[in-house]
Structures are given as C-alpha cells and as structure tokens.
Amino acid sequence: MWRTVRLSAQITMSSIRNFSALVQNKALINGSWVDSSTCATFDVKNPASGEVITSVPDMTVEDAQKAIKAAKDAFESKEWRSLTGKDRSNLLKKWHKLIEQHTEEIAEIMTAESGKPIAESKGEIIYGNSFVEWFAEEARRIYGEVIPSAVNNREIIVMKQPIGVAALITPWNFPLAMVTRKAASALAAGCTVVVKPSEDTPLTALAVAKLAEDAGIPKGVINVVTTAKAAPIGDLLCKSPDVRGISFTGSTEVGKLLFRNSADGIKRVGLELGGNAPFIVFDSANIEKAIDGAMASKFRNCGQTCVSANRFFVQEGVYDKFVSQLKQRVESLKIGNGKSCDVQIGPLINEMQFNKVSGFVEDARSKNANIVTGGKGLSSLGSLFYAPTIVTDVPPTAKIYTEEVFGPVASIIKFKDEAEAVQKANDTRRGLAGYFYSENLQQVFRVAKRLEVGMVGVNEGIISAAEAPFGGVKESGVGREGSHHGIDEYVDIKYICMGNLKYD
Numbered sequence: 254m255w256r257t258v259r260l261s262a263q264i265t266m267s268s269i270r271n272f273s274a275l276v277q278n279k280a281l282i283n284g285s286w287v288d289s290s291t292c293a294t295f296d297v298k299n300p301a302s303g304e305v306i307t308s309v310p311d312m313t314v315e316d317a318q319k320a321i322k323a324a325k326d327a328f329e330s331k332e333w334r335s336l337t338g339k340d341r342s343n344l345l346k347k348w349h350k351l352i353e354q355h356t357e358e359i360a361e362i363m364t365a366e367s368g369k370p371i372a373e374s375k376g377e378i379i380y381g382n383s384f385v386e387w388f389a390e391e392a393r394r395i396y397g398e399v400i401p402s403a404v405n406n407r408e409i410i411v412m413k414q415p416i417g418v419a420a421l422i423t424p425w426n427f428p429l430a431m432v433t434r435k436a437a438s439a440l441a442a443g444c445t446v447v448v449k450p451s452e453d454t455p456l457t458a459l460a461v462a463k464l465a466e467d468a469g470i471p472k473g474v475i476n477v478v479t480t481a482k483a484a485p486i487g488d489l490l491c492k493s494p495d496v497r498g499i500s501f502t503g504s505t506e507v508g509k510l511l512f513r514n515s516a517d518g519i520k521r522v523g524l525e526l527g528g529n530a531p532f533i534v535f536d537s538a539n540i541e542k543a544i545d546g547a548m549a550s551k552f553r554n555c556g557q558t559c560v561s562a563n564r565f566f567v568q569e570g571v572y573d574k575f576v577s578q579l580k581q582r583v584e585s586l587k588i589g590n591g592k593s594c595d596v597q598i599g600p601l602i603n604e605m606q607f608n609k610v611s612g613f614v615e616d617a618r619s620k621n622a623n624i625v626t627g628g629k630g631l632s633s634l635g636s637l638f639y640a641p642t643i644v645t646d647v648p649p650t651a652k653i654y655t656e657e658v659f660g661p662v663a664s665i666i667k668f669k670d671e672a673e674a675v676q677k678a679n680d681t682r683r684g685l686a687g688y689f690y691s692e693n694l695q696q697v698f699r700v701a702k703r704l705e706v707g708m709v710g711v712n713e714g715i716i717s718a719a720e721a722p723f724g725g726v727k728e729s730g731v732g733r734e735g736s737h738h739g740i741d742e743y744v745d746i747k748y749i750c751m752g753n754l755k756y757d
C-alpha cells in the first residue's frame with residue numbers, strides 16, 4: 254500500500270510545512286512499498302539550503318534482482334500481456350490526468366530536491382507529462398506490415414512485439430521528464446520497467462510511480478529502485494539476462510560503461526548522453542531573437558541540460574553587440590532558492606558539479622580567457638550557487654571549450670566566416686544538439702545539413718518536444734526518445750512467413 258512519508262527527525266520544520274502526501278520514502282517493487290533488505294537509507298538533500306528533505310531506501314543488488322523478477326513476472330502475467338494497445342493507452346491516459354492534477358505538489362517536490370526554480374519545475378511537469386499523453390496515443394498505432402512476397406503462395410507478415418523488461422536509468426536534471434519519456438514509451442509498447450532514478454532526485458520518480466499505481470497500472474509493471482550504489486546496480490541491470498533493454502540518460506562516460514556492460518547480453522541499448530552544443534550567431538541573424546534563444550538554451554535549469562548551448566560562436570560583424578546585450582540580460586537574472594516564484598537561477602545540484610563548473614572557469618581564466626561577468630560562487634546564497642557567467646577570448650584548449658560545462662557559463666568565440674564556424678562547431682566528439690541564428694535561407698539549409706548533431710535549432714533555443722525525435726550522433730548516444738520513433742526502442746520486429754497457402 255501507498256504510505257505517506259515517514260517524517261524522520263532529520264526533516265526540518267520548513268520542509269515539513271511544504272510537503273505533500275506524494276512524498277514517498279520507500280522503493281517500489283512488485284506493487285509494494287519497501288525498505289532496503291539491509292534497512293539502509295540515504296538522505297535526499299535540498300541543494301539550495303543543504304537541508305535533508307527525507308531519506309529513501311539504499312537498495313542492494315539483491316533488492317534490484319527482486320525488482321527485475323517482479324518486472325519479468327508482470328511482463329509474463331495475463332494482467333499485462335492480455336491488454337490491448339487501447340487498454341494500455343487508457344491506463345497511460347489516466348496516469349497523464351493524475352500527473353496533471355498533481356502538478357503543484359510534484360513541482361514542490363522537484364524544486365526541493367533538484368533546486369530548479371518552481372516555474373521551471375511546473376514547466377518540466379507539463380513537458381514530461383506530454384510524453385505520457387503522446388505515448389498513450391502511440392500505444393494504439395504500433396503497426397506491423399504485410400510485404401508482397403516474390404513467391405506465389407506465401408505472405409510475409411511483420412509484427413512488432415514488446416522486448417520485455419526494460420531498465421531505465423534516469424538523471425537528476427529532469428527528474429520527471431526523463432522517467433516519463435522512457436517509461437511511457439516502454440509501457441505503450443507493452444514492456445515492463447525497472448526505474449533507477451538518480452540518487453540526487455529519487456522523490457519525483459517515486460511520486461510519479463505512486464500516481465501510476467493510482468492510475469491502475471498493474472503491480473510489477475513499474476518498479477523503482479532507489480540506491481546510492483549506482484555502479485553495482487547499473488552493472489546488474491546491464492548483465493541480467495532478464496533485462497532485454499537499457500535506456501540511460503546521463504554522462505558519456507557512464508553511457509560508455511553501460512554500453513560495454515550490455516554487450517555480452519546483446520541488449521537493446523538507448524543512450525542519451527552529453528553534448529557540447531554549438532550556438533552560432535551569423536552576421537545575418539536577428540540579434541534580439543538570438544539573445545532570447547541564448548538565454549533560454551544556456552540558462553534553462555542553470556545550464557544543467559544536455560542540450561544546453563556550450564560554445565557560442567559569434568560572427569565578427571555582430572560580436573560586440575551580442576556580447577554586450579547578453580551581458581545585460583545575464584546580469585538581470587534573479588538567483589536564489591527556487592521555491593520563490595521570481596527566481597530564475599537556482600543552485601547547482603551538488604558539490605561535485607559545483608567544483609566542476611568553478612574548476613572549468615578557473616582553467617579558462619588561467620589560459621587568459623576574459624571573464625565578462627560572473628566567474629565566482631555566490632556563497633551568501635548557499636554553498637552550491639554559482640554566478641551566471643560569460644567568458645570571452647576562450648582558447649580551444651580551455652575545458653569550457655572542449656567539454657560539456659553543465660552549468661551557467663556561456664563561452665563566446667569570435668569567427669570570420671561560415672566555413673570556420675561549421676568547422677569549429679563540428680570539432681568535437683559529441684553531437685547532441687546544435688543551434689544557429691541566420692535570416693539567410695540558403696545559409697539556413699547549408700548549415701542545418703552540415704552540423705554533425707542529432708538535433709538542430711534554427712532561430713530557436715528550445716527544441717525539445719514530445720512529437721520530435723530526441724537523440725544524438727557521435728558520442729552523444731544511440732537511439733531516439735519521444736516521437737513515433739521512441740516506440741522502436743522497446744519493440745522487436747518479428748517476421749512471420751506464411752507458406753503453402755492455397756488461393757485457388
């Protein structure tokens with residue numbers, strides 16, 4: 254049964270006051286809300302204040318094995334297998350409705366555990382829930398084919414069937430949307446799932462799992478394993494013969510490890526990994542639009558987004574104007590605890606991330622880059638706040654140029670012509686998203702085709718949508734999420750040859 258939160262002595266008064274009944278501090282296995290078999294727990298902290306919100310079970314490999322078994326049994330059970338696409342669609346629609354009805358409470362939980370400004374949390378819930386709605390619709394459209402045979406008395410029939418148990422390993426930066434983008438497509442296809450949310454943000458995942466249960470999704474179909482031991486549990490999920498697919502959103506380094514670990518079992522692997530997105534502003538751009546796009550792309554979620562602009566390439570004719578307008582906008586951002594409605598920039602998620610971002614800026618400074626604004630921690634707000642920063646004269650050897658920053662730091666590089674911009678934009682092993690601003694139609698098509706990325710924003714800084722295929726090329730990942738392609742990650746194609754048919 255669902256249990257309301259067991260308020261531990263660690264929870265402070267301010268967090269209790271705001272807490273909703275959706276806060277769960279148990280993991281979900283086979284329809285039961287359970288502790289770790291060792292009774293161990295780990296704390297979930299508010300990155301804005303450092304307060305402990307609550308603690309959740311620190312599940313073991315053996316616990317995760319139970320979750321896999323529950324998902325396997327549920328996959329094979331009549332309650333799930335016998336459902337039609339329409340039945341699954343109806344369950345997903347109910348789940349969608351419940352998430353919509355609980356937007357305020359989920360947003361509060363999300364802001365508390367991720368530090369995201371409350372307006373962005375609400376935005377993420379609408380965005381994340383659009384995947385549930387989209388895949389509720391797609392559940393009824395998983396079409397097969399009848400292919401004309403070259404042999405007279407044969408029919409070639411192709412059907413799509415669910416792959417089985419899918420393990421979904423989700424990140425802290427979009428604690429709801431990355432769960433729903435994966436889980437809704439897997440469930441629509443007829444799979445069952447084991448979700449391993451990030452240890453930084455397990456509460457949002459548990460809250461949406463509770464709503465899935467309330468929607469009537471049968472026990473064992475969605476299991477949630479909370480753990481601070483990501484490595485051994487990730488290893489199990491990759492190696493267990495009962496898991497047929499792995500879907501991961503997170504760092505390229507971890508993605509490579511999961512890819513390698515899944516090789517022996519020839520698993521279906523979907524990886525949505527880090528980017529190093531170029532954001533090119535040509536002389537032909539509308540600068541006001543480019544500034545709006547730059548602010549949205551770079552500073553959404555404090556820059557902790559895999560499709561965030563990472564390197565700004567600005568053509569020499571508009572360079573000075575772009576830098577001065579961007580500086581003005583960046584310096585007007587309201588920074589603080591995300592629970593205040595007017596806050597636009599919250600804290601970084603944890604100390605490791607804070608050290609990475611500040612280390613990257615110090616590295617650029619030591620290589621003679623120019624810090625136009627920011628470039629420091631804001632300790633008066635809390636230990637994880639970092640000032641929105643603009644860096645110019647960035648040398649190609651600087652870490653903020655070669656690696657994904659994942660923080661509120663805009664690096665700006667001047668270029669002369671289109672060929673130079675495209676060459677520099679593509680000069681990375683990553684290829685998730687790329688953006689450019691140009692009002693020249695010929696240039697728009699030329700550059701859109703030449704950028705080595707999975708997604709291109711032309712005169713647009715926010716491109717994510719349930720209807721569109723999300724994913725990267727090169728070392729940014731394999732597979733696509735969202736859109737009608739999202740279902741393909743969770744189905745096998747089966748060819749049935751009907752022979753010796755008598756038609757006359």
Ligand code: SIN
Pocket residue numbers: 424426427430502557558559560717723
């Ligand atoms: C991510 O940063 O992992 C996802 C961003 C998005 O869906 O827009």
